[in-house]
Amino acid sequence: MTASSASGNETNGHDQTGSWLSAAVSRRQFFVGAGGAAVLAGLSACGGSSPSTSTSPSATGSPKRGGNFRLGVTGGGAKDIFDGQNIITKPDQARLVSAFETLLTFDDEYQLTNDGLAEEVTADSPTQYTIKLREGIEFQNGKTMTADDVIYSLQRIGTEGNGLTGFAATASMDIKGLKKLDQYTVRLPLKTADSTIPQTLASYTFGIVPVDYEAYPSPQIGTGAYKLKSFTPGQESVSERNPNYWRSGEPYFDTVTITNFADSTAQVNALLGGQIDAMTDLPASQVQVVESRQLKSLISKTGGWVPLCMAIDMPPFDDNRVRQAMRLIVDREAMIQQIASGYGFLANDLYAPFDDGYNEDLPQRTQDIDQAKSLLKDAGMEGLTVDLNTTNGAAGMVSLATVFASQAKEAGVTVNVKNVPNYYGDDYLKLAFSVDFWGTRGYLNQVQQGSLASSPYNETHWPPKSGEGSNFESLYAQALAATDDSKRIELQHEMQKLEYEYGGYIIPFFGSLIDGYSPEVQGFSPSKGTLNLATFGHGYRTIWFG
Amino acid sequence: MRWLRQGGIAGFIIRRLMLGVLVLVLVSILVFAATQALGDPARAILGRDATPASLAALRAELNLDQSVLGQYFSWAGGLLQGDLGNSLAAQQPVTELLGSRLVNSSVLVLCAAVISIPLSIAIGSWAALRREKAFDTVSSSVMLVLAALPEFVVAVLLVMLFATTVLQVLPAISPVSPGQRPWQVPEVLVLPTATLVLAVAPYVARIMRASMVEVLESDYVEMARLKGLPERTVLIRHALPNAIGPVFQVIAINLAYLAGGVVVIEYVFNYSGIGSALQDAVVNQDLPVVQALAMLIAGVYVVLNLLADVATILVTPRLRTRL
Numbered sequence: 001m002t003a004s005s006a007s008g009n010e011t012n013g014h015d016q017t018g019s020w021l022s023a024a025v026s027r028r029q030f031f032v033g034a035g036g037a038a039v040l041a042g043l044s045a046c047g048g049s050s051p052s053t054s055t056s057p058s059a060t061g062s063p064k065r066g067g068n069f070r071l072g073v074t075g076g077g078a079k080d081i082f083d084g085q086n087i088i089t090k091p092d093q094a095r096l097v098s099a100f101e102t103l104l105t106f107d108d109e110y111q112l113t114n115d116g117l118a119e120e121v122t123a124d125s126p127t128q129y130t131i132k133l134r135e136g137i138e139f140q141n142g143k144t145m146t147a148d149d150v151i152y153s154l155q156r157i158g159t160e161g162n163g164l165t166g167f168a169a170t171a172s173m174d175i176k177g178l179k180k181l182d183q184y185t186v187r188l189p190l191k192t193a194d195s196t197i198p199q200t201l202a203s204y205t206f207g208i209v210p211v212d213y214e215a216y217p218s219p220q221i222g223t224g225a226y227k228l229k230s231f232t233p234g235q236e237s238v239s240e241r242n243p244n245y246w247r248s249g250e251p252y253f254d255t256v257t258i259t260n261f262a263d264s265t266a267q268v269n270a271l272l273g274g275q276i277d278a279m280t281d282l283p284a285s286q287v288q289v290v291e292s293r294q295l296k297s298l299i300s301k302t303g304g305w306v307p308l309c310m311a312i313d314m315p316p317f318d319d320n321r322v323r324q325a326m327r328l329i330v331d332r333e334a335m336i337q338q339i340a341s342g343y344g345f346l347a348n349d350l351y352a353p354f355d356d357g358y359n360e361d362l363p364q365r366t367q368d369i370d371q372a373k374s375l376l377k378d379a380g381m382e383g384l385t386v387d388l389n390t391t392n393g394a395a396g397m398v399s400l401a402t403v404f405a406s407q408a409k410e411a412g413v414t415v416n417v418k419n420v421p422n423y424y425g426d427d428y429l430k431l432a433f434s435v436d437f438w439g440t441r442g443y444l445n446q447v448q449q450g451s452l453a454s455s456p457y458n459e460t461h462w463p464p465k466s467g468e469g470s471n472f473e474s475l476y477a478q479a480l481a482a483t484d485d486s487k488r489i490e491l492q493h494e495m496q497k498l499e500y501e502y503g504g505y506i507i508p509f510f511g512s513l514i515d516g517y518s519p520e521v522q523g524f525s526p527s528k529g530t531l532n533l534a535t536f537g538h539g540y541r542t543i544w545f546g
Numbered sequence: 547m548r549w550l551r552q553g554g555i556a557g558f559i560i561r562r563l564m565l566g567v568l569v570l571v572l573v574s575i576l577v578f579a580a581t582q583a584l585g586d587p588a589r590a591i592l593g594r595d596a597t598p599a600s601l602a603a604l605r606a607e608l609n610l611d612q613s614v615l616g617q618y619f620s621w622a623g624g625l626l627q628g629d630l631g632n633s634l635a636a637q638q639p640v641t642e643l644l645g646s647r648l649v650n651s652s653v654l655v656l657c658a659a660v661i662s663i664p665l666s667i668a669i670g671s672w673a674a675l676r677r678e679k680a681f682d683t684v685s686s687s688v689m690l691v692l693a694a695l696p697e698f699v700v701a702v703l704l705v706m707l708f709a710t711t712v713l714q715v716l717p718a719i720s721p722v723s724p725g726q727r728p729w730q731v732p733e734v735l736v737l738p739t740a741t742l743v744l745a746v747a748p749y750v751a752r753i754m755r756a757s758m759v760e761v762l763e764s765d766y767v768e769m770a771r772l773k774g775l776p777e778r779t780v781l782i783r784h785a786l787p788n789a790i791g792p793v794f795q796v797i798a799i800n801l802a803y804l805a806g807g808v809v810v811i812e813y814v815f816n817y818s819g820i821g822s823a824l825q826d827a828v829v830n831q832d833l834p835v836v837q838a839l840a841m842l843i844a845g846v847y848v849v850l851n852l853l854a855d856v857a858t859i860l861v862t863p864r865l866r867t868r869l
Contacts, residue, residue: 072816236721
């Protein structure tokens, strides 16, 4: 997903108060991952295999049952909700995955797997998918999960008036045309070709809910490992083990208690004092402290990114030489150290690093002040002064702006950093130069969200209407319709080359999610996924007290 | 109105109460005006997700379709009837949202008051009696240091000392589960209360010492001593009542400050009180909650100041007899 992971990039040690996070998260609409459509064939091939009982028990010792797992989550507030298909705050994410599951899942390498509620998802044609459900899975109230529930679930997301985060991702689906073929088989017709459907179905806001389901305060009945017992928005939730859970042996805890924390100091203290067993978003500066006290940190390198966004149709960035100059001003390695305390990996102004179609052939951009100066001179923009808009949203958004401003001085460029409180108000997406944040996701999914004329969050106003890059949208449509992976990858490479040379993003690095936990807890392993604590211990199923 | 100007202590209280009501009315106008200054609150609240339908619905809920005066009166009228409206963020009545938080905050402030007031009066008086001796020097320096430390530093130091680094005898955070009351989990109150006591006591103790020093040098205390009254009687009957008058004012200001300003404590200890609710509401632009809390905190200020004034008058014969 986008917002959560980027917002969870506690890479610079800034603590992130929840409410800003909520504002930021609610702004973004849907969440889908990488992997690319290549996995499709694999999915069908694996169809029918039985689910693995534990996804990644890499830790020592065999799982034991029992105990109350206490998790402290950064952020949240009165806006907290409990919905199997929607989130506003980070604690909402932590709670959603305890009770609800998706048809497909992402593994820790962010590749699609058919370990979810569907046995297989097959593309019958570029515009039609068939979903075959795993048989005999029961909801927490004992009702068997059937095709009707899947149809209800997808239609609930696809109804605009419901205002769910996943709505934008259903644009290509013919929601009204969903058809029950038999008790456990659903046909999903598409309005337009879309090879990213499996990724969409694996994104965590596409939880499967029973027919007639409604959000809290209605009863929260999912197929997940834990059943909600009590919930107070802004404070805490308690969930009990689902005795009827379909994966044999799992889960292990008796109860899961999720508590909101407005401040990371309190979170770290609670972890040190033994009042919680795990926490999200450990500040990078606290990693050493926590480890020196025999506690553990879980550092997950994700594909989350915080870009500098140049609007390609607004001065001075309507001149590509200026855009190139800005990119050459950036000292990426220094930024990783200064903004992310070293917890991050180098980026090359491109997103979706885990996508099989990620273009690694393009040369790595490095700082070149002389070249930047000469480009600015050619463009008649020597001694340029620009405003850079940012906000205390996701971690790193402000420090990226200030670090860039100081680096730009070397090239004689004056950058005035403007920290705007109500950033996602009327001016958002209308700014010439701004900072934003995104999470891990597949390339084509990301393009749909941010790099098309129709995208809901297109900060850079890409692609151009004429000239280099104006064929971007047609390449995108071809890539979505491509049934051949090598063809799709080739098209993606071409698209990325256009963005690399003419686009409006400066992407210095990808961030990491850093979480902390007690050594009592076994089963955690780093994940490239979008949610903290390796998708919250895979929905609290694959972790236990040792 | 003549009876109001006389009427002894009762008349005084009634006059002050009327003044307090006036202050609250003025505050309510200010709070309301501040909400108006946001421009169209409905647009501010909904931000970029605003649709014409949702804007219209919210405007109706906030009574924005009425005239400004009408809006004020319908809000103030609701306030008087205890109807604080619905929280926009939580979609539930403000009273429900804030009820348990209010209890939590009150319990914390009450604990802090019950411990810090007698303690600081005792320390201040004792320091005045032992003026420039060891106890006075030590306590004065310690109080000065404590007064200079921000609360969160005190809180973090206490947590390190008693909960995480040095000893692990007390909880590092103070969760009060929904449905629980703080007194059901008294151990979580220890560190937040201690922090507040350390934050408040220095001010009160220092003013108590100064006031006591002055009184001990006065003619009537000398007279009492010369009369041969036991020192105990001199102190408790003659010196203390006269010295404590100015202290009540400082106590009132400090307690009022606690009522509105314990956000830091709530953050450090993850204690769910009204301070963090106010912060959350401001960020969410949750106007009904902000308005309710602003009025509540203003009310606490008015009431505490009134109590302090009454207490001062009751213990000060000169003021008492002038009424």
